[in-house]
Amino acid sequence: MNFEHTEDRRMLADTLDRFVAGQCPMETRNAIAYGSAGMSGALWGQFAELGAIGALFPEADGGFGGAGFDIAVVFEALGRGLVVEPFLGALLVGRALGAVGTPAQKERIASLIDGSTVAALAHDEPGSHYELARVATQAVRKGQGWVLSGAKAVVVQGGAAQLLLVSARTAGAVDSEDGMSLFLVPADAPGVERRGYARIDGGGAADITFTNVELGPDALLGTESQGLATLELAVGWGVLALCAEALGAMEVAKKDTLEYLQTRKQFGVPIGSFQALQHRMADLLLEVEQARSAVINAAAAMDGERLARERALSAAKFTIGRIGALVSEESIQMHGGIGMTWELPLSHYAKRLVMIDHQLGDEDHHLARYMALGQPG
Known part of the structure; x- marks a missing residue:
């Protein structure tokens, strides 16, 4: 291939x-x-x-x-x-x-x-632990429309967004796979309150509360109470995107570390000539290539059937989480104390790599999900 x-x-x-x-x-x-x-x-x-x-x-x-x-x-x-x-x-x-x-x-x-609308997915809730089906926010019928109430946490760029895609329960128990619906909500609608804050790796996020937010019938996206499949598909694209973003960050961290080993001198020679550091760097290069393979596999699976697609995505996210943390730790250690400083770009790449692991399901979540999905037929 x-x-x-x-x-x-x-x-x-x-x-x-x-x-x-x-x-x-x-x-x-x-x-x-x-x-x-x-x-x-x-x-x-x-x-x-x-x-x-x-x-x-x-x-x-x-x-x-x-x-x-x-x-x-x-x-x-x-x-x-x-x-x-x-x-x-x-x-x-x-x-x-x-x-x-x-x-x-x-x-x-x-x-x-065209960039005129900033949009954000408002799905995660306090205590949801990355489970897509776990939604406590409620949407109840009012005439032909809906009334939305609940809270969402850590909505990425939620403070800047003008359009929110909100998951809400229209039937069933809080963790039921059936009964979850998706709604398009203007961020400035009456009853929407946002508390924005900065993320540790840069950019903004917001906690958003919905208090009796009245929505028209055209706010419902897709079929009532059947929103989980759509959410899973959309989040799958997001998982692929985050894995690819992490790969790009890893490449820069790897390149910068290699350059540092070739230029930083100790005892009159570049520290990259020390065999112990050469072995660590070689291991790091192999791990980054494994991450690239996982991203390629996930990208190739996006147009396939659901089980193979979701397994490839969870495998990639698990791999990225593990290798991203390794790249961050090894790169900083091989730079020494300077690796932690604000002025060095590496510190910002390390923060982003660690935080990507916590978006749309962390390493542990996706390993468990991969195992639960079983073998494709």
Whole structure:
């Protein structure tokens, strides 16, 4: 099987790499990431003009990509630059809209692609422990519409979002696989309250409460009480994106560490000449290649049947979680004390790699999920 990217994808990766390096060097990135907004609206608009958001969606939804390898190419480039703009929210919400949205709802994808709308998935709740089916937020009928009440936690870029995709229970027990529905909620709707805060790895998040939020009938996305399959599919695209982003960050951490070993001298020679460090670096290179293989496998499985797709995604997320932590630890240790300093980009890559493990299910969660899914038929 040929795993070489197509010419179009290589051009997209090169374009994104040049753009991020030129427009968002580490000093600029950190000013944006740790600033009050946690993102740059101007930079987000430039990414849209560049076509980076459109590459996340198929032609049927107004994009020009949308395959697993398209998502991987974009997010690997974003990972190399530690970009904090809301690509993940656009992907999660846009793919859910594309999967089950009405024609009117699908029209919203255009505003995601052109960058005029920032979207976020509001699903995780306190105590949910990454389980997609565990939803306590309630949506009850009121006439032809709905009334939404509940709370969501750590909504990535939830403070900047104008459109929220919210999971809510319309039937069944709190952890039932049936009875969960998805709703499109304007972030400024009466009854929506957001408490925004900065993430440790840069960018923003928010805890959001919904107090008797009244929604029209067109707010329901897909079939009532059958939202789990759509959520699983959308989150699957998000898992692939995070794995590719982590791979991009690992590549930079690996490269920077290798350069440091070749230039830092001790006893009059580069420390990279010490056999113990050579062995550690060789092990690290092999682990990063294993992570790349896991991302390739997940990207290739996105158009396959559900069980094989979900197993490949959980295998990749588990692998990325384990190797991401290893790359962070080894890179910092081989740099010595300077590896922990704010001024060195490596410290920011390490933080992002560790935090990616906790988004959309951590290493332990996906290992258990992989085992529970069993062998594909």
